[in-house]
Amino acid sequence: MKNICILGATGSIGVSTLDVVARHPDLYKAIALTANKNIDLLYEQCLIHHPEYVVVVDENNARTFSEKIKNSIISDIQVLSGAESLEFVATLDSVHSVMAAIVGAAGLLPSLAAAKAGKIILLANKEALVMSGDIFMQAVSESGAQLLPIDSEHNAIFQCMPAGYKSGMNAKQARRILLTASGGPFREMPVGDMVNVTPDQAVAHPNWDMGRKISVDSATMMNKGLEMIEACILFAMTPDQIQVVIHPQSIIHSMVDYVDGTVLAQMGNPDMRVPIAYSMAWPERFDSGVEPLNIFDVRRMDFEEPNLERFPCLRLAYEAINKGGIMPTVLNAANEIAVDAFLNEKVRFTDIPVIIERCMSKFEVKPAKTLAIVLEADEHARVISKQIIAELNQ
Ligand code: NAD
Ligand code: MG
Numbered sequence: 030m031k032n033i034c035i036l037g038a039t040g041s042i043g044v045s046t047l048d049v050v051a052r053h054p055d056l057y058k059a060i061a062l063t064a065n066k067n068i069d070l071l072y073e074q075c076l077i078h079h080p081e082y083v084v085v086v087d088e089n090n091a092r093t094f095s096e097k098i099k100n101s102i103i104s105d106i107q108v109l110s111g112a113e114s115l116e117f118v119a120t121l122d123s124v125h126s127v128m129a130a131i132v133g134a135a136g137l138l139p140s141l142a143a144a145k146a147g148k149i150i151l152l153a154n155k156e157a158l159v160m161s162g163d164i165f166m167q168a169v170s171e172s173g174a175q176l177l178p179i180d181s182e183h184n185a186i187f188q189c190m191p192a193g194y195k196s197g198m199n200a201k202q203a204r205r206i207l208l209t210a211s212g213g214p215f216r217e218m219p220v221g222d223m224v225n226v227t228p229d230q231a232v233a234h235p236n237w238d239m240g241r242k243i244s245v246d247s248a249t250m251m252n253k254g255l256e257m258i259e260a261c262i263l264f265a266m267t268p269d270q271i272q273v274v275i276h277p278q279s280i281i282h283s284m285v286d287y288v289d290g291t292v293l294a295q296m297g298n299p300d301m302r303v304p305i306a307y308s309m310a311w312p313e314r315f316d317s318g319v320e321p322l323n324i325f326d327v328r329r330m331d332f333e334e335p336n337l338e339r340f341p342c343l344r345l346a347y348e349a350i351n352k353g354g355i356m357p358t359v360l361n362a363a364n365e366i367a368v369d370a371f372l373n374e375k376v377r378f379t380d381i382p383v384i385i386e387r388c389m390s391k392f393e394v395k396p397a398k399t400l401a402i403v404l405e406a407d408e409h410a411r412v413i414s415k416q417i418i419a420e421l422n423q
Contacts, residue, residue, distance in 0.1 A: 031057050032123050033309070036115060036139050037130035038062035039070045041240045042153045042179065045301045046128050047074060049309060052318055057309065061118035063131075068094045075103055082107050082121070084114040086135075115139035120146040126309070129154040130179070132242050133365050134407055141165060141400070147172035151308045153179040155259045156365070160358045161403050162262040166197045176263070177308040182208055182256055183263055184304035185282035185295035190264075199265035200285075206260055207284035207292070209276040210335065211236050213248040216277065220339050226378035228371060236279040236299045245368045246342075249381050250335065254346020255364075258357050261350060268350050273343065275333040280322070298322050341382035345389065354394045355406035362410035363388035370418050380421055388414045 033050065037043045038059075050057045063084040064071045071094065075083060083098075083106055085091035091110030098106050109117065112135070119127050119139045126149035129140040136154035141161065143150050145168045152158065158165055169176050176196040178184050186208075190200050214233055215223055232244040239247070246252035257271050274284075282304075284294040297303045298319055306317030337344040342364070349360035367384040370376045376384065391413050397403050 030055075031125040032060035032121075033057055033126050033128060034061040034063075034118050034121065034124045034143075035059055035128045035130065036063050036119060036136060037128075037132065037154070038074055039064040039067040040130055040132060041238065042130035042301060042305070043128070044070075046130065046151075046305050046309075047078060049302055049306050049317055050078065052316055053309075056315070060123060061121065063115055063118065065131075065135075066090050068097075072097060075106060076101075079103055080106060081123075082109060082118050084109045084111075084118055086110065086112055086115065112138070116142040119143040119148070124148060126151060128179070128305075129157065132156070132240055134160060134362065137161060137403075141168055144168040144174045144176070145172055147174045149175045149177065151177050151179050151305070155180055155255050156361050158262055159255050159258045159361050160407060161397070161400065162258070162357065163397065164400055164403065166262060170197060177311055178259075178263055179301070179304050179308060180256060180259065181299070181301065181304050182283040183259060184307060185209075186260065186264060186285055188295045188307065189283070189285040189293035196263050197265060202288050203264075203266075203285050204270065204288050205286040206264065206266060206271045207274050207286060207294075208253065208257060208260055208271055209274050209279070209281055209283050210250065210253045211247070211279045212275040212277055212333075212335075213250060213252075215248055215339075216275065223339075224377055224379045228374065231371070231378060235277075237301075241372060242365070242368055245371060245381075246364070249342040249378070250340035251342035251346065251364050251368075251381070251385075253335070253340075254343045254349075255361065257343075257346055258350045268347055273335050275335050276330060278327060278330050280327050280330060296322060342385065345382060345385050349389065352394045354396045355392065355402065356389065356394055358397060358403050358406045359389055359392050359410040360385060362407045363414045366411050366414035366418070376418055376421060380418075384414055384417050384421070387417050 059078040061082040095108040127143040128151045130153040137157040140157045231248040279299040281294045300319045302317040349356040363385040367381040
């Protein structure tokens with residue numbers, strides 16, 4: 030029996046992970062669940078999965094939740110609170126694998142703690158890797174942790190890598206990655222109309238059902254920018270070896286182009302339970318609950334080059350990784366602040382890349398050698414981005 034700790038259990042990835050866990054009660058036990066605020070869903074999950082530990086990061090919600098658990102039939106669950114408790118449950122001796130599915134920079138410290146503790150890390154939290162690339166990969170290699178990508182594209186690439194491949198290795202025979210993108214909801218909208226996009230329109234993704242932040246990232250294509258950086262780190266490749274390909278049907282989840290001219294693609298229905306089940310069963314496979322792909326329903330697959338004028342966030346991501354050092358951290362922090370402001374109707378959709386570009390221009394490149402340097406750049410970029418938003422609203 031393998032014990033899994035799910036960081037971000039109440040999110041879209043967390044819910045899909047618990048769905049897969051429930052299909053394999055003989056193989057997996059959800060031993061620890063964490064959430065920020067959604068204690069109603071967390072309570073339902075506890076009734077079904079009966080974990081040993083629960084972390085509710087928000088202290089007020091944790092108190093309410095703790096009372097509710099005490100008076101229930103699952104009163105033996107230990108309820109913890111605070112961000113430090115995330116690291117505690119992610120590194121428990123009894124934990125075999127950690128699903129890192131907190132959204133944004135908030136997931137960095139617990140994901141890194143799991144890496145240092147040598148766990149099997151199922152990494153959905155791309156922002157953590159973008160922020161701390163070298164530091165994260167070094168922690169993985171020093172502890173002997175196993176890093177399995179959950180992002181559907183990176184999971185697809187991992188599946189197309191040579192036998193015995195481990196994250197962080199450079200597969201010399203692979204010359205290029207074709208990173209697919211759906212193009213999001215605004216792929217065909219006239220560029221001039223994008224200024225009026227509302228949060229509800231931006232989170233309505235055509236193919237994938239995801240959390241609000243990543244849905245906006247998909248609409249601006251910053252998601253693909255973060256994923257391009259994520260791919261450079263996970264597969265030890267340079268940015269010019271990663272070609273973004275718009276593939277609106279989302280059936281191919283990415284491809285690897287080999288030196289002999291072979292291109293390997295991984296396909297499937299767009300459902301995150303596929304990469305989740307792959308990583309949980311790895312190196313075997315098991316049922317994910319996803320319907321078999323009906324290739325006759327697919328009928329055709331299209332491929333286009335992305336337009337960087339329509340999607341300036343993608344251009345900014347290439348700029349950040351090419352500059353290197355703390356720039357990807359700055360890009361990510363500015364994006365988190367800008368997206369949050371957009372979702373709260375404080376700025377327009379088209380302000381998002383403006384805020385990020387102005388924020389990046391305020392920073393000198395310096396090496397991201399230590400975690401302290403990364404966290405400082407993250408904090409500083411958040412302050413600057415908020416100032417830029419205030420200026421925009423004057
Ligand atoms: P979501 O918004 O649905 O869920 C986020 C989870 O993180 C929730 O459980 C929430 O309680 C928790 N959380 C939020 N803020 C927190 C904080 N400050 N401290 C602790 N916990 C906090 O997000 P999601 O769509 O499930 O995405 C999670 C991660 O997976 C993101 O990094 C995203 O980029 C990545 N990802 C998601 C998908 C997808 O299909 N949803 C696909 C690929 C990658
Ligand atoms: Mg993805």
